[in-house]
Structure formats: C-alpha cells, structure tokens
Amino acid sequence: MLLPLTNQSTLTHIFIVLFGLEMQQTSHIVWHKHQLTKAERAQQKSQKPCLIWFTGLSGAGKSTLANALELELYRRGHHTYLLDGDNVRHGLTKDLGFSDKDRVENIRRIGEAAKLFVDAGLIVLSAFISPFSDDRKIVRDLFDAGEFVEVFVNTPLAVCEMRDPKGLYKKARSGEIKNFTGIDSDYEPPSHAECTIDTSMAEVEASVAKLITYMQLSGIIK
C-alpha cells in the first residue's frame, strides 16, 4: 500500500536529505532520451510505410480488394494492418453517429489512427466509402508526399446494386435507409487517385497485381 501523498512526500524529502547525491545521480540518468524513430521501424520491416486508402460505393469491392492485397503483402513478408468498419466502428469511433459533423470526425479519426500506424512503420490499408472529396483531403493532408495512396474502386453503381451483399441498396431504394451513397447521397469520385480499379472488369488477382506493381514502382515495397 502507498502512504498518502503528503506523508510520502515528507518521507521522501528526508530520504533526499540523507541520500541526496545518490538520488540526484539516479534522477539524472532517467532523463537521457532514446527514441525509436519511424525510419528505424520502417527499415526493420523492409518497407516504406504508407496508407492505401480504398474509396468507392458500398459493394464496390473495397474490403475484398483490401483484404486480398493485405494477404499478398503478408505472403511477401510485409507488415500491414487493415482498418475498416469491422474493427473501427465498434471501438475507436463508436461514439459517433451519422450527422455531417460526426461523419467528418469519423474520417478524421480514422486518418489520425492510420497516421500512427504509418509512424509505426506499417503499410496500412483502409476500406471506407468516404464519399466526399473534402474528407479524403483532410486525411491526405495528414501525410507526407507519397505516403497517401488513394485507390478509387470505380465499380459501376448498377454492379454494386446487383451484388448488394448486405441488402442495403434494396433498403435505400425502398426508402427504409436515407442518405445512402449512390442512391440519395452523392459520391464524389477522386480527381487524382493514385490507382483506379473497376472490380466488374478485372479479377481480384489482377487488381491485386496492379496494386503490387504500383507499390513497387513507387518504392513502397521491393
């Protein structure tokens, strides 16, 4: 058990008087600073850390592509992490709703978390609809040049709606869900995405190969 702070303080003052030099020496050593850097963490992992940001309509194939790319990077010995609704929505951003303010804060917080992961030396992948250019720009601006790779999963709406894996388009069309991206809320396509992929026109394997090539050419991986 600890003594109350005031008593502890008095006792320690006596201790300092008795063993003053010893104490000062120990205290001094404590303040030496050694900090592991982002560069050291990245070098250890033989990769250039970055955020691969998948954006596109619901059902476009963002999560599928991100998962497949992560698996391929893992097979090649890279150190990655995938941020998506499954691991973020019920934790880091669980206090947020769907108001405009909360939507912006949601993307901002994901961006800031991703920035920490990049600082940790990892290749981070994220899969969020992120329909608005301004929100995506907030995230892009958090990163150094070349660290933010925007992947526009440009699968046509009709294909996404045909897939409708969670039945959300059906609900949006019937009016059960409001403000659904692509139905009654806009999707603003990226104007300068680093990569664009249409999953209705290419197999997952080919799309992953395209992304791997991009990552090699830009020096993210070897």
Place this chain on the structure above:
Amino acid sequence: MLLPLTNQSTLTHIFIVLFGLEMQQTSHIVWHKHQLTKAERAQQKSQKPCLIWFTGLSGAGKSTLANALELELYRRGHHTYLLDGDNVRHGLTKDLGFSDKDRVENIRRIGEAAKLFVDAGLIVLSAFISPFSDDRKIVRDLFDAGEFVEVFVNTPLAVCEMRDPKGLYKKARSGEIKNFTGIDSDYEPPSHAECTIDTSMAEVEASVAKLITYMQLSGIIK
C-alpha cells in the same frame, strides 16, 4: 472523368444485359473472403502482442522507461509502437479538452487505438498519467487476459517534483495550473499492477531488465 451516377447506372444496366453471365461470374469471385488474422500477424513477428500501460505521476519516468523498453525490444527484433502525449494529443485526441467527460474519452480512445495495434500484432507501450482506476479499468477490459500489462511507475511525488522537467509542478504549487495530479488532484495507485517500478530507486537499465524478464516469463517474448 466519370459520368453522373444515374447515366453511369443506365449504361451499366445495358452492359449487364449484353454481358450478363461474364459480369455475374466476376462479381461472384469478388466475394471470396480471405482475412489475415491477428494470430498470423503475431506469428510473423515472433511475439505475443500486448499493451504495456505505464501509469504514474508527471515526472515519474513513464516516457523514459517506455522509450528505453521499446529500444531494447527493437534491439531484440521485436515490433513495437509507443503511444504518448507527443503523438496522440495533437492528432487522435486533439478535439478533447480537460473536462471529466473529455478525460474519460481521451483514455478510452487511446485504449481503442492500442487495441487496434495489438490486433496488428504489435507490442504497444503507452505512457499516460492515467490517474484514475476506473479509466484504466476501461482500457484493461478491452483486452483479453494477459494482453494488458499495467506498469505502475511508483516514483515518489517529491522526486517527481524535484525533477519537474516541464516546470509543471512549480506552476501547480503557485496555483497557475489547476487540477494537477499529485498536487490538487488525486492519483489512484493501481491495486493489481503487473509490475511496479520506482525510478528513484533503480537505474533505467535495471528497470528495463525487470520488464523484459516479466515479458519473457509471461510468454510475450522469448
């Protein structure tokens, strides 16, 4: 450039009619699920991911110890990340102030971010005063048994105040800063910390050695 969504949708419907079977086949392949697991990420890094949570007074030596431990883990080939005020306060939690509500949300968000890092297979270290037991319990409860390692940096207040690296104790004593932990706000010491260290009684190297031994004995590292 993209066509407006409605036109795009119409065109794609025509495309589906013309190339229906091909489209369905591609769509089907997209929905195969392959997800990299926490266990795979941990195995790749030859470690058991966890959160090493340093708690203690301002000036107790939390950051110094956490940095020194991270460096030692790095030297041993481990994959780590350190969360502290420097990389969290101006990013992930920059919208938060110092009200009771914001203080709880601050610790919760750090805990949730740390949970993502642990899921990524990393050994995460954190250095926050985190003076209240309830807040620390919120974080502990986010993790599986053995994943949360509480390190009580139990350096006496008088020593912390003598160090006063940022001049904060002086300001707190003069009343310039209010609600300063140890002066006019409580620090609730952990009752069941996994490790306790008094940096006024042990060199940094010895404290790091103690923590490494703990991590080995509990199977976090080899």
